[in-house]
Amino acid sequence: MTFPAFQKRVLNYAGRMRILSGIQPSGSLHLGNYFGMMLPAIELQSRGQALYFIADYHSMTSLFDAEKRRCNTMDVALDFLACGLDPQNSIFFKQSDVPEVTELAWILSTLTPMSLLEKGHSFKDKTARGLPVNHGLFAYPVLMAADILIYDSNLVPVGRDQKQHVEMTRDMAIKFNEQYGQTLVIPEPQIREEVALVPGTDGQKMSKSHGNTIEIFGEEKAVRKKIMGIAMDSRTPAEPKPDADQNLAIQLLKLVAPAGEAAQWEDRLRAGGLGYGDLKKALFEYYWNYFAKARVRRAELKANPDHVQMVLTQGAIRARGLAQGVLKRVRRATGLE
Ligand code: ADP
Ligand code: TRP
Numbered sequence: 636m637t638f639p640a641f642q643k644r645v646l647n648y649a650g651r652m653r654i655l656s657g658i659q660p661s662g663s664l665h666l667g668n669y670f671g672m673m674l675p676a677i678e679l680q681s682r683g684q685a686l687y688f689i690a691d692y693h694s695m696t697s698l699f700d701a702e703k704r705r706c707n708t709m710d711v712a713l714d715f716l717a718c719g720l721d722p723q724n725s726i727f728f729k730q731s732d733v734p735e736v737t738e739l740a741w742i743l744s745t746l747t748p749m750s751l752l753e754k755g756h757s758f759k760d761k762t763a764r765g766l767p768v769n770h771g772l773f774a775y776p777v778l779m780a781a782d783i784l785i786y787d788s789n790l791v792p793v794g795r796d797q798k799q800h801v802e803m804t805r806d807m808a809i810k811f812n813e814q815y816g817q818t819l820v821i822p823e824p825q826i827r828e829e830v831a832l833v834p835g836t837d838g839q840k841m842s843k844s845h846g847n848t849i850e851i852f853g854e855e856k857a858v859r860k861k862i863m864g865i866a867m868d869s870r871t872p873a874e875p876k877p878d879a880d881q882n883l884a885i886q887l888l889k890l891v892a893p894a895g896e897a898a899q900w901e902d903r904l905r906a907g908g909l910g911y912g913d914l915k916k917a918l919f920e921y922y923w924n925y926f927a928k929a930r931v932r933r934a935e936l937k938a939n940p941d942h943v944q945m946v947l948t949q950g951a952i953r954a955r956g957l958a959q960g961v962l963k964r965v966r967r968a969t970g971l972e
Pocket of ligand 2: 655657693782783791797800
């Protein structure tokens with residue numbers, strides 16, 4: 636990755652590349668979240684200064700139950716920590732513990748054309764379906780831009796559905812810099828093509844809103860039922876399947892099984908003689924083993940909520956310090972100070 640002169644200066648100032656991502660506390664996290672965003676984020680922890688947060692302000696655009704938000708926030712913290720987010724190696728915090736981000740969102744909103752926000756996926760989808768849209772949802776990309784820009788982030792690991800938001804962030808930062816002088820770092824999205832769109836149990840994008848998810852920490856019986864319920868075509872087991880690579884169970888199995896073993900299952904399906912039931916049983920076993928260690932870690936963390944709370948509190952203190960520095964730069968550049 637090459638950086639223009641100003642960004643190099645900020646990079647040098649910060650010393651390391653900044654990596655940032657967030658996830659909403661809007662329900663149980665699933666394999667799409669894990670492979671699309673969490674695993675890449677966890678793997679990037681050692682590559683720079685990583686900041687990961689729970690986007691509770693964002694969840695307010697569609698979740699209106701306070702207790703649920705509180706529970707979901709704890710669950711996301713447990714899931715992320717259990718999966719390998721290391722608070723020694725990254726800053727992990729709750730978005731609303733850094734309220735400065737809402738001030739930057741306001742400042743950015745004054746430079747954001749309505750026409751840009753009207754192109755936003757979530758806004759467009761909801762209006763197309765005739766659903767009511769609140770201002771928060773309309774302005775969602777501005778808050779997300781503030782999340783990214785307030786930490787001088789260089790790299791934003793996300794699934795493909797978030798690419799548009801990072802591109803809007805870049806537009807806002809460029810506009811700001813043109814208007815007020817070089818102030819904000821222009822971020823890059825990081826999207827892993829092989830997991831950019833993890834399919835759900837119905838073959839559509841796996842998503843909480845489609846009811847087709849396999850949870851990372853789902854209950855054994857419930858997940859087994861979901862996996863065994865994945866719809867397959869009506870070809871007999873004996874028939875060769877030249878399109879084995881398109882098979883949904885194979886696609887999911889490739890995520891959770893060692894590469895060599897996944898290739899063997901695919902070959903067996905292609906050759907004929909492997910029934911879909913046996914394939915789905917294997918998928919469940921690989922899935923269950925893949926998260927076995929994380930499941931144990933999650934139970935340990937769950938028994939120690941004070942520790943989790945402390946991680947988030949300490950993360951917020953560090954994140955807030957960084958955010959206040961960038962906001963000061965912004966306030967000076969805009970004449971607020
Ligand atoms: P959902 O669609 O279930 O509401 P979110 O929109 O909260 O999920 O996504 C959180 C993060 O997980 C984002 O970075 C998003 O791109 C990623 N993500 C969600 N679903 C998938 C998927 N099916 N494939 C790849 N990445 C995904
Ligand atoms: N919009 C993201 C999602 O729904 C969550 C998010 C909020 C985010 N702010 C962010 C992701 C900043 C990356 C960077 O998944």
